[in-house]
Amino acid sequence: MHFDFADVSATDRYRLMASAITPRPIAWVTSQSAAGVRNAAPYSFFNMMGANPPIVAIGMMRQADGTHKDSAANVIDTQEFVVNLVCEADAQAMNLTCIDAPAGVDEITLAGLATVPSLGVAPPRIASAPVAMECRVLQTQEIGTTTLVIGQVLHFHVGDAFYDPERRRIDTPAMHLVGRVHGTGFYARGTDLFELQRPTWADFVGEK
Ligand SMILES: Cc1cc2nc3c(=O)[nH]c(=O)nc-3n(C[C@H](O)[C@H](O)[C@H](O)COP(=O)(O)O)c2cc1C
Numbered sequence: 001m002h003f004d005f006a007d008v009s010a011t012d013r014y015r016l017m018a019s020a021i022t023p024r025p026i027a028w029v030t031s032q033s034a035a036g037v038r039n040a041a042p043y044s045f046f047n048m049m050g051a052n053p054p055i056v057a058i059g060m061m062r063q064a065d066g067t068h069k070d071s072a073a074n075v076i077d078t079q080e081f082v083v084n085l086v087c088e089a090d091a092q093a094m095n096l097t098c099i100d101a102p103a104g105v106d107e108i109t110l111a112g113l114a115t116v117p118s119l120g121v122a123p124p125r126i127a128s129a130p131v132a133m134e135c136r137v138l139q140t141q142e143i144g145t146t147t148l149v150i151g152q153v154l155h156f157h158v159g160d161a162f163y164d165p166e167r168r169r170i171d172t173p174a175m176h177l178v179g180r181v182h183g184t185g186f187y188a189r190g191t192d193l194f195e196l197q198r199p200t201w202a203d204f205v206g207e208k
Pocket of ligand 1: 026039040041042043044045046059060061062069070071072094095097098099100101107180
């Protein structure tokens with residue numbers, strides 16, 4: 001089957017891409033309005049884009065009425081946000097924070113989430129998140145109905161239980177992070193792994 005996207009509706013383009021580009025990591029974004037109302041919401045159009053500088057990108061689509069989602073409005077207004085990563089134990093709370101609550105509702109309180117003050121930005125981080133990244137906006141770009149947010153990571157927090165300072169390694173499986181898959185509610189665990197060693201040209205051609 002082939003789709004010329006010029007002839008495919010935006011809804012179907014979304015369905016095709018979001019069902020195929022999986023699993024996606026979830027940025028559980030905490031942000032704060034200029035008036036100080038705290039917000040939390042999950043965004044799976046998210047990834048790391050580089051380490052020098054350390055950058056993350058998030059795609060925030062507009063609401064059906066064309067207005068920004070609260071997270072996008074907050075990020076544009078304040079230029080700050082925190083990306084919290086989602087472990088399986090937090091999945092229910094993460095899902096609750098995707099609720100379409102009015103802008104004045106503090107979704108962090110709504111979901112009963114404990115927070116820790118951030119070091120370099122105003123929005124707090126989620127205490128139970130295995131990893132939280134305090135970010136400052138480098139750029140936002142309005143592309144069609146998407147706000148592409150590019151943020152620079154200022155502070156990286158990882159739970160002590162998941163970090164070995166001697167080896168300078170994160171124990172990824174121990175964090176039990178979940179990813180977004182297909183449909184309205186399917187998620188993946190980071191289990192059932194397999195390993196591949198990266199090839200080198202020297203090995204490939206049998207050089208000594
Ligand atoms: C797991 C998950 C991932 C989501 N990813 C995105 C996304 O990448 N972009 C987006 O615009 N909305 C995404 N949503 C929907 C938003 O979370 C939802 O619209 C939410 O109400 C936005 O909240 P806000 O207005 O407080 O920012 C996702 C929802 C879930 C449950």
